[in-house]
Amino acid sequence: EAAVTQSPRNKVAVTGGKVTLSCNQTNNHNNMYWYRQDTGHGLRLIHYSYGAGSTEKGDIPDGYKASRPSQENFSLILELATPSQTSVYFCASGVPGQVNSDYTFGSGTRLLVI
Amino acid sequence: GEKVEQHESTLSVREGDSAVINCTYTDTASSYFPWYKQEAGKSLHFVIDIRSNVDRKQSQRLIVLLDKKAKRFSLHITATQPEDSAIYFCAASTANTNKVVFGTGTRLQVLP
Numbered sequence: 768e769a770a771v772t773q774s775p776r777n778k779v780a781v782t783g784g785k786v787t788l789s790c791n792q793t794n795n796h797n798n799m800y801w802y803r804q805d806t807g808h809g810l811r812l813i814h815y816s817y818g819a820g821s822t823e824k825g826d827i828p829d830g831y832k833a834s835r836p837s838q839e840n841f842s843l844i845l846e847l848a849t850p851s852q853t854s855v856y857f858c859a860s861g862v863p864g865q866v867n868s869d870y871t872f873g874s875g876t877r878l879l880v881i
Numbered sequence: 882g883e884k885v886e887q888h889e890s891t892l893s894v895r896e897g898d899s900a901v902i903n904c905t906y907t908d909t910a911s912s913y914f915p916w917y918k919q920e921a922g923k924s925l926h927f928v929i930d931i932r933s934n935v936d937r938k939q940s941q942r943l944i945v946l947l948d949k950k951a952k953r954f955s956l957h958i959t960a961t962q963p964e965d966s967a968i969y970f971c972a973a974s975t976a977n978t979n980k981v982v983f984g985t986g987t988r989l990q991v992l993p
Contacts, residue, residue, distance in 0.1 A: 809984055857924065870927065
């Protein structure tokens with residue numbers, strides 16, 4: 768079954784440290800997305816990608832970088848983590864509303880920056 | 882860019898009653914409106930959607946209404962059950978962006 772897998776599930780990082788969140792999809796979708804979920808804000812788009820080698824800025828890209836080395840993998844990188852980046856991060860793949868390619872979400876990564 | 886406002890942050894209903902969650906959007910170019918459900922501690926999954934070429938869609942106990950003039954859409958859950966308790970997100974997307982803009986979520990509690 769097609770799936771989006773995120774790792775790690777939980778992460779504790781220190782302020783100023785580097786954090787990499789990973790996402791792997793077996794859907795063969797071109798599009799992949801990174802969101803963060805915070806109470807009162809819903810899901811906000813950080814970065815997205817249209818395919819291997821492509822990364823685009825979403826609505827809140829500051830403090831984050833993204834990498835799409837292959838069709839299957841899309842990483843979110845926090846070079847200098849800050850407490851304000853404590854959140855739950857979701858990866859998704861697909862195109863909203865497209866038959867056989869609809870949005871699929873990963874299980875999420877809970878990040879705590881101390 | 883598009884903004885989606887979800888009007889109810891929390892909603893409590895008695896089991897068997899109906900629940901209604903309302904959303905508004907700003908971009909007249911938005912043409913696709915999905916709804917997602919997030920159960921406690923879990924990820925989001927798709928529940929129902931509506932496209933701008935219709936104003937009503939039903940899937941079992943779920944009904945979505947779309948009023949393009951008012952830029953408003955709503956999710957109606959009829960005959961609610963305890964397993965309907967979750968956070969529901971509305972969203973909007975335009976055909977040419979491949980991006981989804983989410984509302985802030987409504988926590989629905991179905992009381993026995």
